[in-house]
Amino acid sequence: MPGKVGSDDLTRHVFERTGAPDDRVRQGPGLGEDAAAIDVPAGTLVVSSDPISLAASEIGRLGVAVACNDVAASGAEPAWLTVVCLLPSDAPDTLDVITADLDAAAADIGAAIVGGHSEYVDALTRPILSLTALGFADPFVPTGGARPGDRVVLAGPAGLEGTAILAADFGESLDVSAETIDTANTFFSEISVLPAARVLRERATAMHDPTEGGVLAGLVELAAASDVELSIERESIPIRPETGRLCAAAGVDPLRIFGSGALVATVPGDAVDEVVASLAETGIDAADIGRVTTGERTGSVTLDGDTYEEPIEDGLYPLWEALDDA
Incomplete structure (x- = not known):
């Protein structure tokens, strides 16, 4: 695999x-x-x-x-x-x-x-x-620095890189408009998280860029590195319309596809509104998507009631395997 x-x-x-x-x-x-x-x-x-x-x-x-x-x-x-x-x-x-x-x-x-x-x-x-x-x-921000009481911020939309891959590799076989495909193909040019990191690094206790396995995998990795629990609200996570359409057509979860272009960060609870506003001022879609807690299941992510602790398989791999077998 x-x-x-x-x-x-x-x-x-x-x-x-x-x-x-x-x-x-x-x-x-x-x-x-x-x-x-x-x-x-x-x-x-x-x-x-x-x-x-x-x-x-x-x-x-x-x-x-x-x-x-x-x-x-x-x-x-x-x-x-x-x-x-x-x-x-x-x-x-x-x-x-x-x-x-x-x-x-x-x-x-x-x-x-x-x-x-x-x-x-x-x-x-x-x-x-x-x-x-x-x-x-200066300062160095680890993945493993999240603390109970912090809020979880996502800077950039979920599944940006995966959306571009869906358009490039599977667009011809998916029931979506040509306009959606054309727009999604431009997302490859937006996967740098440097602008978001420049805003976040002065306030963040932890930062991590989701790649393979998407935003959900990135959250699980941050939770494991920090030995904390994360409680996340799916409806708060920014997702572009093109991502929603392509993922629905391909039958994959937008939170489980390659996630470059988004940056996960934890910040002190009293700083979250200021941080999200600062990101918005620089043109970055950002949201407060959940909180950092502790309990019996450290190293886990709870997403709308479901708990995840194990590595997340990227939803694009089965699509590539099916393409190779065809």
Whole structure:
């Protein structure tokens, strides 16, 4: 089954195998933590790596956004990028397309590409990128910082990236209008959470950007990392009309599809109205969607009465599998 490695295997094979101990590592590998944080003389350096494999026309810009989102969600300003670029041997022009896209996307957010590696691989049929983003955080905001009494804020609509994927990969087979498909295809350009993180990082106790498994998976990961319970109201979560139409046509939950473009944060209860208003002033759809509590089921999310503790499978994987089997 494709998707993320399970929490048990991560704990057994990854989190307990981290090389030499180092007191300068403020945040190392951990459940729900997408970026490392290292104390250096100039402050706290945040580092995150992410792979991506899509069509050449999208992969560069998406790769920059996805890698930098985890750094931004830790309170840092992305400053540097390294890129490993693996390319199909029979597509020599692909490098030009991808690097032009990388250059433009990095320049847009003020990050410099400082190194990496490029290679042609006979076995590949489409390009694969792996980007590492670095930046300094002041303050550093972990995924695991939520406290009882905090409110949960979602900055950006749920399922933005998944909506764009539905339009791009399944649009021709879904009973939706051409206008809906055209609009949804533009959502790929909106998946950076850096603008939202810039507003939130001064007040947030925790931040996390939902990716695979959507907003619901992101909430479960934040709850697990913080060892708290989250009580969430579905009707409060921002969802665009195009997301609703495409998800209804595909039979998937908008909260369980790729969620890049949204940022989950917890903030002190007395600051939530101010934070949501500040996000709205910058043009970001945001809402107070629930509260942080404690109890017997720490590491869980209650959504309209249903409780979730286990990793969430992304709703798009069964659709891709059905497409491959057809």
